Amino acid sequence: MARAPARQLIGFWTLFSKEVLRFWKVGFQTIAAPVLTALLYLLIFSHVLEGRVQVHGVVYTAFLIPGLVMMQVLQNAFANSSSSLIQSKVTGSIVFVLLPPISHTAFFLAYVLAAVVRGLAVGVCVLAVTAWFAPLRVEAPGWILAFALFGGGILATLGVIAGIWAEKFDQLAAFQNFLVMPLTMLSGVFYSIHSLPPFWQGLSHYNPVFYMIDGFRYGFFGVSDVSPLVSLAVVVGCFAAVSLFTLGLLKRGWKLRH
Amino acid sequence: MAVAVSIVDVVKHFGALRALAGVSLAIEEGEFFGLLGPNGAGKTTLISCLAGLVRPDSGTLSVLGHDVVTDYREARRRLGIVPQELVFDPFFTVRETLRIQSGYFGLRRNDDWIDEILANLDLTDKADTNMRRLSGGMKRRVLVAQALVHKPPVIVLDEPTAGVDVELRQGLWHFVRRLNGEGHTIILTTHYLEEAEALCGRIALLKQGKLVALDTTANLMARHAGDSLEDVFVRVMRG
Ligand SMILES: Nc1ncnc2c1ncn2[C@@H]1O[C@H](COP(=O)(O)OP(=O)(O)OP(=O)(O)O)[C@@H](O)[C@H]1O
């Protein structure tokens, strides 16, 4: 019989692996579909704008690719934790996770890490497919990884909150369409915020996703709208804040233990 | 005999509805205990409080001396719950489901015990079938199996025989009796009162969140001069 810390670790690992297996078994929807979406964005936008626009001295298509990769990392991290949780709540199978002695911290880490794995898996595939369309540099891979991990972590955590909060699928869709989509789309995926009017530029600085994308892109080109250190501080700070908040909710059993 | 389950002054409201109105109950180790009452009496709510799925407004519950809130890990390790609702995870096969459930309880390489449970519940040839493809009764058996993966000393079955055919019902009772004989404490809710009469040594009757009777099955039958537990049930609920 394993000792208590080992049991906790096995419990965490089982839940994490189950969550990874869950999206892996339906990989066509969870990985292939977002890769296709990103590819379509790339084909359309690069067709329209290539040759007319350069950003940071980089051809537009090359500039666009990291933005699309990061957008898919973020959206899929959110989608994974939120859809898994709401599904198991609606079907009732969430009890299988609530009955065992899994701590709220293990629960949190398992859902968030599995969602980050999904985000990264999609991101790597998007990169592999789109990198053929433009010359891409990799100046600082460490920054790329750091922003993908923490950015994915933030959206995965928001997905945990949304999945627990929502009682129906359309409530989750509202969260996704009115919060996650606008924040990711209006964050500089398709443009540099320096090309925006001053008001919108200023507003973008209140969007945490802007820092995720800007810092992520810095890892490729070595140039960015704001210093990558500032971006990393913002992103890590946001991650810490949403994680602590979510751990508090889970500890209280918010909406899970009535 | 030690106390397997202790329930003290448990009150639970859902909004304005009082689902449990101060229930106190002690169940000894090794008992085969029946928790009976009409629809909406609060049986599932009480079990959910024990399982930590529902947090009582006041009162305390413990499993083999471990408080279900403050010492929840130790309490839950000792508790196996078969939920009333027929729930399943459609992504996995029966064996995967049971391996995952073992892992949640911190157990690896649990296949010997899993095979034994499968055999006892007549599920061996369904081990590699996806949960979606099982009939309702088979899904119910998997729920029973899931509750047993960690060999819990206290087993709670919330209407385990609803929608289950005669043959399996007998098989299930045979298995549960064996577990009880090996020392497991069994708590059962059912609306089949003949089952409760035949199986349970002691019975609690709940009505609108209150305990209205608590005694050995034999005493209940004698006191209310009933020919069957059903007679007793009807009389207590009327009175
Ligand atoms: N999550 C909930 N929210 C609101 N009300 C609830 C909830 N769970 C149970 N109730 C109410 O609490 C009361 C007790 O319900 P409970 O499920 O405990 O009854 P029960 O004795 O298990 O009944 P049954 O024999 O039908 O399973 C019922 O009136 C029910 O409507």
Ligand SMILES: [Mg+2]
């Ligand atoms: Mg019930």
